[in-house]
Amino acid sequence: MTTPSPTSGWSSFWNRGGWWRAVLVAVVYLALYLAGGQLVGALFGDQVDSEDLFATPQSVIFGLFLPLAIGAVVLIAFVASLHWFPALFARQPIGGRWWMWLAPVAVVAAIVLRLLGIDYASYAAGVVAITFVSGLLVGFVEEILTRGIAVKMLRDAGKSEWVVMVVSSLIFGLLHASNILSGQEIATVALTVVFAFGFGICMYLTLRATGNLTWPMLIHGLYDPTLFLATGGIDEVHSGPQSELLTLAGPSNMIFILIAIVGLIFVRGRVQRSQT
Template sequence: MLVVVVYLAIYLGAGRLAGTIAPDATRARLLSSPGAVFFQLTFGLLVGALVLAIFLSFTGWWRELFARQPISGSRWMWIAVVVVALPVLLRLFGIDYGRYPSGVVAVVFATGLLIGFAEEVLTRGIAVKMLRDSGNSEWVVAAVSSLVFAVMHSLNLLSGGSPLVVAVTVLYAFGFGVLMYLSMRVSGFLLVALVLHGLTDPTTILATGGLDELAPDATQNILLTIASPFNNIVIVTGLILLIFIRGRVPRRQDALATAS
């Protein structure tokens, strides 16, 4: 929690700095220009990602976090990958890219990769490692790391978000967090969850025309219509699959004792 609080403080501080540097861009409609996207989203994430990279370098955790997972996953966990990847593919082919000004789409996708890196390293990387090192079961690891991920999204209240919208976002984030944990575990690598997450956010933003909301002029077609119920599917699937998570990563001292 301390790591999360420090990260969020730096991220929010960077957002305030962006408002000072480019007040017009931070007040403009999010997808109105590349500059609006950069100063409203990208700048804070860039600073946060840099801080996390420094933290991993200082602790020497780069290799451990991005190496193969120390516990394998069951085949049923691929359900999580499918539930996350399918709406991403539908949105990728359904988005009307021509409705956005030049450069906006590229900046949004770059920002998505930053979101994937920062949030996955923080919650499926650092949080999962710390929970495992403390000897917790994988159910606890999945539930607590997903809860931390969900609570992080409650900060949308500070930016004036509707309490109802934020509540739904937090619930979605918890279910999505469970699916990201399962994607990481069944594939064996944090990088898979990072990429899935990094494509989910930008395709959602471009499909809806906003952040955590549907813009009044958002384009709709058959592919986007099929993708729209997946927010609810993510919540339900995450809560159900959480029940079936089993396993435990032996603590280092336990493994040494067993070997002796």
């Protein structure tokens, strides 16, 4: 007979799950991410172009990549301390429905249109490559936090999949409210939060449809850099002439919102509470 190994107080606390613990992780992560950004700014602020983040490779590295790398280290350390990596990247405990494939298909379609329509020649050498690497880091960080950690905590607390979808997407949306600290107008930030909530639901549906966290990470990690390069900024709307392909990709946010509404209507089910 084997004796189960004792669980530390740290692990016991987080293994209970619950929405407020998921929110707590997100708040602490955001605080550390912003603090890391401030530290990078204090040390390398002269390397970042405040008018155009994507003006030079150095600007992208110190203005986007490095703060994300700090956030990634924080989340990796947290997940590793709880031994959650196998659980987060295992096959999803609940299957998807055929209509859930609408989400990844719509997002991938927008990615392809932007990949083909971006004016790569308008960027300095190295900017595009570093932006894509940074984008993949965005996908890893934001998905492991919201569709990984938050989803697991909500399921461990016995929440229905509808609640899991909504709360994890709300957390994802509210993370983008921090844009107000960069000086964006309240109306712009509010609209960004709404669109992020819709996109979050699409990524939850992608998680369900594909059955593995890796796919939302990859799709999200490709969506963001193509959007950055298509608009020339983060959470900005492109102004001026653009290619027909980018014009076709323009309504994607509204399509994501419509798919999110479908998700809000039809998502059902519940995962048996985890005993780990």
